[in-house]
Amino acid sequence: DAGVIQSPRHEVTEMGQEVTLRCKPISGHDYLFWYRQTMMRGLELLIYFNNNVPIDDSGMPEDRFSAKMPNASFSTLKIQPSEPRDSAVYFCASSPVSTESGANVLTFGAGSRLTVL
């Protein structure tokens, strides 16, 4: 399995532009998560899905952020309009309900580094 695939790996944009981050989870995983990491705030859970349905979006900073999961193999995180304070590394992770080593073990992607100028 190729693991969790995120694109783009790096994105530099100007304030006010729309940004779309993409994620392909591991096939067969029921859960998909979007995290954001900054030096100041560490790793923050933004939203997670179970079987393509958003379960908890309480971590989404504001209405400028939206996430969708149209099918089991694809999710997007959109920021519109983007602001400099949105600069961060955005991670997507997926998880099966249970594994041999435990339950809800998250596998993270390599991340998308966003810089908003």
Place this chain on the structure above:
Amino acid sequence: LAKTTQPISMDSYEGQEVNITCSHNNIATNDYITWYQQFPSQGPRFIIQGYKTKVTNEVASLFIPADRKSSTLSLPRVSLSDTAVYYCLVGVFYNQGGKLIFGQGTELSVKP
């Protein structure tokens, strides 16, 4: 959600055993303890998970005392490649309505 407290940083030398302790005084009955490792410019990676007593895998051991108010991640004979940030998480699984929150983690530096 159970709050966790870990040392911000630790130093070690190659070949030594490293023990990182995490305090979680208000852990709930159904909470599990999970540790992740994160290398620079990478996403976190699952290391080990347990509920009580001791769990061991090919990477590490996890020691959990009877009161479960703390846990210790043990890394045997560390190498330079073990330099990373280690996160302790406590919570109920997502399929039980829980949520896993990452704290600040422990930055481990292994020196030659």
